[in-house]
Amino acid sequence: VTRGGELVYGRYADSLFLDPVLNDANLDIWILTNLYDTLLQPTADGKGVQPGLASAYTVAPGGRSMRLTLRPGLRFADGSALTAQDVKWSLDRARKPDNGAWSGSLASISTIVASGNTVTLNLKQPDPTLPAALATFNAAIMPQKLFNAARGTTEAAKAKAFAEKPIGSGPFVLSSWKKGSSMVLKRNPYYWKKGSDGKALPYLNSIRFEIIPDDNTRILKLQAGELHGAEFIPFSRVAELKANPNLNVQLFPSTKVNTVLMNNRPKLKDGTVNPLSDVRVRQAINHATNKEALIQLVTFGNGKPMRSFMSATTPLFAPQTMYAYNLAKAKQLLTAAGYANGFEVTVLALSGSADELAQLTALQQMWAAAGVRLKIEQLDSATRTARYRAGDFQMRAAAWTNDINDPSQITSYFAIYDNIQSLYTGYKSPEIDRLFAQSQQETNPARRASQYNQIQGIYIKAAPIVFLYETPYPVALSKKVSGFVQIPLGNNIFAATSLEK
Amino acid sequence: MRATYVLKRLLQIIPTFIAVLILVFLLVRLLPGDPASAILGDRATPEIVERTRRELGLDKPLPVQFGIFVQHLLRGDLGESSSLKVPVLRLIVERLPITLFLSVYAAIIAVLLAVPLAVLAAVRRNTWVDSLIRGVFQVALSLPVFYVALQLLTLLGAKLGWFPIGGYGETFRDHLYHLFLPALTLGFNLAAILVRTLRNSILEVLTAEYVEFARSKGLQSRVVMLRHVLRNALISTVTLLGLNIGALIGGAVITESVFAIPGVGRLMIDAIFGRDYPVIQGLTLVFAVLVSLVFLMTDLIHARLDPRVQHA
Amino acid sequence: MTGEQHPPEPLLNVQNLTKTFPVRQGLLERWQGKPAKVVRALTDVNLSVQRGETLGLVGESGCGKSTLARCLVRLHQADTGSVRYDGQEVLVLQGDALRQYHRRVQMIFQDPFSSLNPRMTVGQTLQEVLTVHRLRPKAQQNERIDELLSLVGLPAEAAGRLPHEFSGGQRQRIGIARALALEPECIVADELVSALDVSVQAQVVNLLLELQEKLHLTVLFVAHDLRLVRHLSHRVAVMYLGRVVEVATTQDLFEQPAHPYTQALLAAAPLLEPGHRSEVSALTGELPSPLNVPSGCPFRTRCPHAFDRCVTERPELAEIRPLQQVACHLYDPVDREARQPAGAS
Amino acid sequence: MTESASTILSVQNLNVHIPTPRGELHAVRGVDFDLQRGEVLGLVGESGSGKSVTLRALLQLHRKPIRVTGAVHYDGQNLMGLSEGRLRAVRGAQIGMIFQEPMTALNPVLTIGEQIRENLQEHRALRGRPAEDRAAELLDLVGIPSARTRLKDYPHQFSGGMRQRAMIAIALASEPRVLLADEPTTALDVTIQDQILRLILRLREQLGMSVILVTHDLGVVAQTCDRVAVMYAGRLVETAGVTDLFRQPRHAYTLGLMRSLPDIGAHRRPLQPIPGSPPDLRDIPQACAFSPRCSFSSQACFGAEPPLIPIRDGRASACVHHAELPGVVEVTS
Amino acid sequence: MGVLLLLPILAATFAPGLIAPYSPTDFDYSAILKGPSASHPFGTDNFGRDVFSRVVYGTRIDMQIALLTTLFPFVFGTLLGAFTGFVGRWPDTLVGRVADLVVVFPFLVLVIAIVAVLGPGLTNMYIAVSAVGWVAYWRLVRGEVLAQKETEYAQAARVLGFSPTRVLLRHILPNAVTPAIVYLMTDMSLGILLGASLGYLGLGAQPPTPEWGVMVADGKNFMVTAWWISGFPGLALTLAGVTFSLIGDGLADALRPRS
């Protein structure tokens, strides 16, 4: 492998807040692990976990505690030692209930004990998701001393100051950052992991992220050799770039599912009757959706039909019998529901998103055949979010990716009303609630898998959403680049990336 | 005379500025969808949204918010971007020069293109040269900026590799090189407007009695053209150019996103979409001041070119 | 005419009419407390026009002739003073009363190219007047239009044409017809024929004379062509820098001009006789700016006879012989003997 | 007309065609005349008769698509068909021109000084201080007080009369031998007009210039000119010494002009206008152009346009009836 | 010339069905991203829609945009300009200040901000453009009215005892409105372009509306592989722009009163 060099990578938007705990956007999450390492790490296929800062972990019988052993000689990027105390402090911070959106993933921990190079997590109840949670960005280990030394009097102020110049133990460390324009990461000389040449990773000297929102420009820059890699390649361009001898288009498997969420509530915000509250109508719409055609049209053949509400890359995914494209069936169901003449329904779309627009335009056409007249209302993200949070919508296009290597996250968001009203669809199933609660403490993998199978079956039948397709992460790289991975959770892993001279 | 004139014009900006302040404040608050929602993603719970609103001071009544805003403003504090979590002033200081560079660059390209071509078109009026010049610029005027931008990028940038695709560069020469295509895109558009008016005013000036008089003095045609015709024809063009600088800055919004230039145009759009009130406010104020200053400069140049103005 | 004959009550009587135009000033200057600048277009103008008479009004460009004319027809609002028409104060008229006044007093304009709305045919122009003032029922309007056109010597078919299809002289006729449509008693003609060629001028002048005869019009004839004024007017008023400096019967004014300015004006007008140019220039210097009117007598800066009193004291219009009024200190009995100007007889 | 030693400018068969959207205008139609050294030649005629166009044609100022034909001999050299470069040596240097409108003929954005110096630089190769001095001298010559400071003024800071004088100063900067003056006083008051005409006459004396004075004011002609050429519809219809012309016009149009002026004795009597209006130069009939308005017209006036032919005493007329025209009734003021 | 170009535009506006061979919105999965051919003269887009048909149907939308982005500014700006120019004094000063305020904002930014407030879509775009666009007309007409007010025919109208309203509406306005009408033509093509720019940002016409600007924007991902998707609507935009401008020039000539 070649060592050294600067990789220039085109991102479509910049990160906002590089704090593992308090951030809330994929833009942060997907590069955070390059800066902050976690005790465990997701495997490249996204299905399991592997050792990280902790070289090993053991779960006590009965599942009420977990013991992790830290690697010897761990250091932060400034050279200071990474101790078990840092681990305890970091995890305590991450699980504090009002700290950020992610604290719930560590909610099962009751106390943490640090001694020597071991850390013991005592649990309130058995938690099958814990290893995955520890491999997630919010459980990243931060330097307690440096954090406390940061400017500011309050915890929040310190977090902000620290996030401006973060020091972690990941393969890279932030070197310069012009918000919204570029970010440079430098090699962390203290990184623990070794490369295939036996020397410490990473191979690269630095990574330079350039923020180029316009897809075309990003691609043009890549083609012109001004970038070594570019994310979010529109599917329409995949074939073209694949044909380019200098480029390598990678379609990394993802946990991304593309759906149309429906408002399941009996009444709409304005008090009118909501046709989508009738399960037959929702099923009819699913039947009226030609997934294959959609995949051709929107992803240019780069997607796969959904086989559950979660992606096939999600642990405990169990393929289900889905709604086949069947117009007759759709019409029949609609007639049965009293909509023989169809009805009009409005979908909230994100303005400026070409893919979403293409998708909805296609659906508009398909559903029209069944009498469902789709109106597309393009909104900016702020307005759209406010609208659906308030339950003031009929449909909205949505894509989801998992953040945690476990099905519990997506399930709690998609199917559990008490979290955020099942992604604000208003869908509620006591059956799923019960199964989910059980699964959250089920340490037996087989039983947990069966619970998840049932949950998925119930959800698919109720069809609170329109199931569309899964898509990979399209990344185009120069042929000189090797060893780059984007794992199904979306994390960009540059640790083992190298750049041929 | 000159100094008081400048002062007078500066004083005139103030009321406009105050009105802009109030208007922006209100406009921004009228945007539906609150910034908290914009900042937080899909997954935030209502409590988190509420907390963020509190942090941003959005729970206070409007007049209080305005008071705080003005107070901070007087201290030179434009607030902190709610999405980028950086002081707005710093963002503006970082990015404004880029947009200014681009705008001035574009204006220079526009003038360099427009003046000789307008002269040529006017002198050769109603010939094929005239038709060609007018035709090309008419087409330029009828195409969306982003289309022209993308075509230039594809052709001169990607295909021929003459210019870098987007970016800004480090040194002055880098800037010139990197920003050439975006400046050309904007400049061409502006040139189209300028050529049209300049050609017409040259034609008008050409029929003026004083040009005839100048010719009757036996001056060289170059002298007649430059000193007598162009100087007078440029007067109206300068005003037009000034009025269009605002449009130029507006045009930067799109050009900057196509060419991946981190200027204030792009910042503004991001801020509008992200409901980043402090940034929108700060930028609008800066735009207002900037455009007012450009108008002022236009007036001054106009006064320089046209002696009738100051004394009137 | 003898002194005993008391002139009848004038139809139009202007007293102490003053009109200034503000000059735009910046905020800054106002803050600095600089006095507001004004153009003194008219200062204490006194003038009267008898019924049926033609009063000529002459003077240099910018001396306020048009301003006076416009004040009379209320196109400008005078600052102070009074204009009485047939005993009635004109300056306060509003609404319907003003409209009634305009039916009696009409103005005819100078520029044959801009005095007609270029988008309206002659017929429409005339018809509008008839309609707005309800002068004729709809059915009779066409007849009246023909009548008006023939009155000013235009063919009936002219009604269908647009102004640009006419020559300058013809347009002036249309302008006259438009004014006459109101059947006015008094006409204010501002440089009616100045823009026309001599050959055409005569046509319009004849028309004016003829109409005056036929319709017993009173005319205020503003012009700078002394020859024409002499030909048309019963009496002539001379203005200088916003003031009337001399008023007299035509004969008196041309044969024994009293004011030094009138004398200079007459001397400077070229004669139609070859080789009769006098050796010395009639006047030197420029007309002072009405923004900055000289103290005392406005003419003193160019007057060959100016003396100390002219600097400090403004001469008032005073009768020096029957029907001849002059505003000049030279004719003040105090100074009279000493300083009789050379030109005056 | 033959060229003699004293002739400085000789014009033969000058024609100017101006294309317009509504047809081609034959604005100047076969004009012939000579200008003698030191002479003031008046060119009169009503508005649109082609006076200005003629003057511009003498200096070859017309541009495409206007067509000019004929010959203009200045000092024996035909200016027609001379290259722009060669012409420049004549324009301004040998023949100066002043324009009709003092408001529009000065460049509003250049100071008066610059506009004078421009001329000095081109033709006298004067620059800097000497140019400045000479410019001030010229302004002084035309009677503008405190000339040196006024050099820095812009045209709009001058009054109408001063502008007209400044224009004369510019035209005279390089001491031309011929001055073409296009209605130099039309826009001015009589008192100022008087000053300007005197100025031109004085300069003619001092510099020995020849002047063509275009005007439509017969009074100005009478007071200023030595000889007169009367123009009607693009043609010269009569040329004569000024006294002869006023005593006895030899063209019906000239006579009409004089008669249409008010007569001192005839207070408030009808004038004698020339009926009708001048012809459209786009469509001139095959006849004397004045015939439709002429009270003397007869069969002889039609068929072809009568040429300008010499009649006695160095006069020429294009009137068929020149011999029958009555004298003018006494015109005195 | 302008009229000649206008004919196909009018035809496409009023009878798109007669010209377009296909529906502008129907997908054809068998003909996705096909280049220009006999059956699809302008090719097909990524949904297999016939670009030619979409361009033809788009004409109506774009003419509507051209009209509606300019109609209100024109009418409002013109009337206001006429009024304040005629009356002068404080109304004129007041409107002048407001106009100053509006022009201080970069036009596009202001429109984007307004559309962002009101939500994307053509209707809101019209509102936004109207809120800003009137200023140009106000200036033009006001200036012209100020000039016309001083002309002798306008003064004559007053002396003839006509009411101020009549003087303004019947005499001054018809003579003052010409530059505004000429500008209207330029503005119409600018309006379409603005629609395109907003479409590019997702704030303009909403799918599946076949609007030229949005079509150009939609095709931006296919500029290399399928240039026709954006190329032909771009051509249509250009032709419309040229047409309007030629008509503007023609109108300027035709409306100028001869003297």
Ligand SMILES: Nc1ncnc2c1ncn2[C@@H]1O[C@H](COP(=O)(O)OP(=O)(O)OP(=O)(O)O)[C@@H](O)[C@H]1O
């Ligand atoms: N509307 C106006 N605003 C400001 N100043 C004006 C206005 N109208 C006239 N004046 C000024 O008032 C003075 C008198 O002008 P007026 O037009 O009455 O002169 P005049 O005697 O008619 O001149 P002329 O012979 O050139 O027509 C001039 O100095 C002129 O500049």
Ligand SMILES: Nc1ncnc2c1ncn2[C@@H]1O[C@H](COP(=O)(O)OP(=O)(O)OP(=O)(O)O)[C@@H](O)[C@H]1O
């Ligand atoms: N550049 C031009 N384009 C078109 N027509 C022109 C042009 N110059 C002059 N003319 C026309 O040529 C004819 C003669 O014009 P010219 O200016 O010589 O008249 P003039 O005798 O000088 O009149 P005035 O006394 O009004 O100055 C007129 O009919 C005029 O309209």
Ligand SMILES: [Mg+2]
């Ligand atoms: Mg006047």
Ligand SMILES: [Mg+2]
């Ligand atoms: Mg002329």
